[in-house]
Amino acid sequence: MFFKKPMNLPTAATALPGRAHAIPTAQTHFVNGKPLKGPYPEGLETAYFAMGCFWGVERIFWQVPGVYVTAVGYQQGVTPNATYEEVCSGRTGHTEAVLVVYDPKVVTYANLLKIYWEGHDPTQGMRQGGDVGTQYRSGVYVTSDAQAAAAEASRAAYQVELGKRGYGRITSEIAPAGTFYFAEDYHQQYLAKNPQGYCGIGGTGVSCPIGVGVSA
Numbered sequence: 001m002f003f004k005k006p007m008n009l010p011t012a013a014t015a016l017p018g019r020a021h022a023i024p025t026a027q028t029h030f031v032n033g034k035p036l037k038g039p040y041p042e043g044l045e046t047a048y049f050a051m052g053c054f055w056g057v058e059r060i061f062w063q064v065p066g067v068y069v070t071a072v073g074y075q076q077g078v079t080p081n082a083t084y085e086e087v088c089s090g091r092t093g094h095t096e097a098v099l100v101v102y103d104p105k106v107v108t109y110a111n112l113l114k115i116y117w118e119g120h121d122p123t124q125g126m127r128q129g130g131d132v133g134t135q136y137r138s139g140v141y142v143t144s145d146a147q148a149a150a151a152e153a154s155r156a157a158y159q160v161e162l163g164k165r166g167y168g169r170i171t172s173e174i175a176p177a178g179t180f181y182f183a184e185d186y187h188q189q190y191l192a193k194n195p196q197g198y199c200g201i202g203g204t205g206v207s208c209p210i211g212v213g214v215s216a
Contacts, residue, residue: 005090005133007126015078016091022081025182030189031062034069036182040101044068047100047112048075048141048177051120052128054096055190056201060119061098062189066106071099072188074181075141076173081181087135095137099180109147110210113154116140117208120201122172123162129200141177148174158208165206 010016028035040046051057054072062070074087077094087094100112120128120138128136140155142148151174159170182188191197 005088007090007132007134009093009134010078010091012078014091015093016082016086016089018079018086018092019081022182023083023184026185026188029062029069029071031192032069036069036071036188038101040068043103043105044101045104045109046143047102047109047147048097048143048180049100049112049116050075050095050097050137050139050141051116051122051201052096052136052138053131053198053200054098054183054187055197056199057096057119058098058189059191059199060115060201061100061112062192064102064107064112064115066103066111068101068103070101070189072183072190073097073099074135074183076139076175076178077181080179084184084187088133090134094135094181095139096135096183097139097141097180109150110154113140113150114208114210117154117158117210118203118206121167121204122158122170123168123204125171129202131200138172140172140174142174143177148176154208154210157210158206161206161209162204165204167204167206
């Protein structure tokens with residue numbers, strides 16, 4: 001069944017129907033006790049990243065100083081309120097994404113982009129390492145024109161560095177953030193609950209030049 005997963009995104013006509021109501025999830029962050037769905041303190045900003053299996057991705061970001069709270073969910077798809085099993089079928093269009101709520105006075109969006117690019121291989125298309133399927137595609141989902149400009153600039157800068165090391169074209173999508181559907185309770189902060197659990201995240205070893213003379 002694993003190898004029969006579709007590698008193309010579904011259309012509205014071919015996607016699973018989903019449901020009208022949100023699936024149950026945790027109310028607070030397992031590590032820091034803060035509310036997953038807010039309300040968040042005034043002055044904080046929101047970012048969304050997809051870079052493979054969201055278990056490992058979320059752990060990367062919740063450890064960053066200045067990040068207030070993180071959560072895992074499904075984004076950029078067609079099916080409303082999809083379950084994990086539905087997303088895994090490849091018939092919802094979602095990718096596994098992480099919500100990052102952060103204090104821009106402590107950690108900038110450019111800092112987060114650097115962590116994003118260096119934390120995975122953005123040239124792999126519909127996969128990340130051994131995880132294969134549309135749900136593992138890489139993406140930056142932006143909430144403002146400023147975020148979009150920063151993401152585009154960082155992608156261009158990183159492409160140059162990857163090319164020097166023999167990597168191909170970056171396949172990560174940069175797009176306006178679609179609805180973020182919070183994943184089930186057991187997925188939230190999974191690697192804090194299961195310290196020896198699976199983490200398929202690994203970078204290229206190539207440094208992204210943001211912060212070393214290249215702005216985002």
